[in-house]
Amino acid sequence: MEKEQPRWAEVFKIAMPLCLSYIPIGLACGILLNAAGFNPLLTALVSMLVFSGGAQFMIASMLTTSAPMHTILVMLFFLELRYALLGSSLSQYVRGTSKKFLYFFAVSLNDENYAVNYLKFATDKEWTPKDALMVEHYSLLFWTLANLIGSLIGNVIKIDLAIVDYALTALFLYMIVMQIKNKLTILTSLISAILAIVSMAVLKSTMGLVVATLIASLIGFAIEDTLVKKGHTKGFWLKRIKPKASRKVISR
């Protein structure tokens, strides 16, 4: 028998890999926000209230190119729209909770704690909405602290921002890799890449991202639907790809 641990410590252990990985990204984000003219207090505030790596990097880079506020907000809306999908896929697990709980849960939901919580809900029967909220709050704490420290570092030393900016791309690449389940996901990704180039070049704006996402995801969905109906669930496209390493890094 293992020693009985308090629940907060057990949940913290599960959230730990996520919290640690927020440190480099949070530092990078804090540095960029500082360069965009946010003082450390505002950087901490935006980390707590918006709590989204993608959104904060985007605010920083759009402020440095002095984009008007409404343009920033429209872009943010499209970027944050993906949380609608994450939220609806988690909703089945937070049934029967109060409106107040959902409010708090939604405020600090983001890509990474979603990944941890979704996996825990799907595999661990003991996992409660309260645990999930705790994971969100741990990650929020680490994210905010890392941003704050990044903001302070940015004041002191000079760093090449184009390089720091790449942290976000690396983060998205990681999330793509974690999404790869079969060859059809890879195909969908390639379709999205081509559509993104074409639609951004045509629309001359980041609206192209939304167009590419919608069309590529619908194509992926349509192909899977067709394959399943034909009974090709174990075929070339849908056969599961097993990761080389164990999944324990994020799943435990």
Place this chain on the structure above:
Amino acid sequence: MTTTNHFILIILSMLVAFGPRFIPLRIFSTREIPQWFNEWMKYVPVSLFTALVVKDVFMNTKNYTFVGFDYMAKILASVIVVAIAYRSRSMGLSVVFGLVAVALLAMTFPL
């Protein structure tokens, strides 16, 4: 922009970020999600993240033109990140090695 404007931007950003997170969670926690919707949603994150990566690596974001293989440092760093992510499945390692790789590669290749 002034600090006051930044503060207003943060508050508005919070609202913009909150809507998409809260509304579907609220609706679908009392109603059944249609099966097709879930099946479709599976392909949304991978599509969006790919589009965002492509924007950074293959597009000039000032005038939205395709730059091909101009940003060689980012392209090579991305290959490294994918390999590390695939092997380690760790977000922290992927980002740290990605930053180191792009910093080193930027010395010899255009960023």
